[in-house]
Amino acid sequence: MEIITFRLGHRLPRDERITTHVCLVARTFGAGSIIYSGQKDHSLEKSVKTIVENWGGNFSIEHEPKPIKRLEKLKEAGFSLVHLSAYGEPIQDKIGEIRHLGRDIVIIVGGAKVPTEVYQLADYNIGVTSQPHSEVAALAIFLHEYAEGKELEKEFGDAKIRIIPQAKTKKVVHVK
């Protein structure tokens, strides 16, 4: 099953680091790619590509100037759209259903002021709690629940750098 993350409304310089964290969380917790709308950000794209080159696995980033049209197309192509929003239905009530759809999914995370169309277009509006917190955390918890924790064991092939977990120190190996 394919998992695409869709980050809406990237703003510069305000969202620089938050969107970077969104991208890295998407990669680490099992999404295959991220599409982002809002301002095109070469530096963001470069950072993500450098991480993938060094730390391995397949993960791609792409800018999309017309997010609503793209989401409509993805829906037509058979993807289920899951929009993470504090206004949505509790994740704990819906995750089982989403997990068993057996379909490719797009996980949408906002920026500021998500257009009403996104709420209407989404197959699911899902709240990781109904409290204000962080799209970074919401995405991590959603992917973690979706994969039932198995994403923690994910291996990233073709890495140049790898950490060997330690109790008290830091150990990094350079593979190539």
Added chain:
Amino acid sequence: MEIITFRLGHRLPRDERITTHVCLVARTFGAGSIIYSGQKDHSLEKSVKTIVENWGGNFSIEHEPKPIKRLEKLKEAGFSLVHLSAYGEPIQDKIGEIRHLGRDIVIIVGGAKVPTEVYQLADYNIGVTSQPHSEVAALAIFLHEYAEGKELEKEFGDAKIRIIPQAKTKKVVHVK
């Protein structure tokens, strides 16, 4: 059991939004307070206090200019120190043990360049994966695993604003 979050090395303006997300995640996912070191940030403290006033519950924020001394004191007072770092031991191998300590805990999240002393002082160095991603996500996953998902049901007393979860729209009630 008391849960304190400890954010090391806050830098202005670089960490403004990331530290805010760390604070909001700490509150939402069940910590009772946050202590942060690095630069004192009045605007951060005000934002957190405003969230608590509006959205309820008890959560406090405090600046600490001497983080190592404070961590030593907390350890002497009986807290277990859990440092989240990609270099640490896998969360999935250790969370059961930490959950059953039956002790108050301090969850430490870095900033840039965490001093070696923190790795030595910590009772546990825990990796939420060994991949580079986000202290916001690592904190959320740790708290979620620690509470076994029960934190998703947490109620925040004395709130002025509350969201009523909806499938397709937004519904907010103003309680007072």
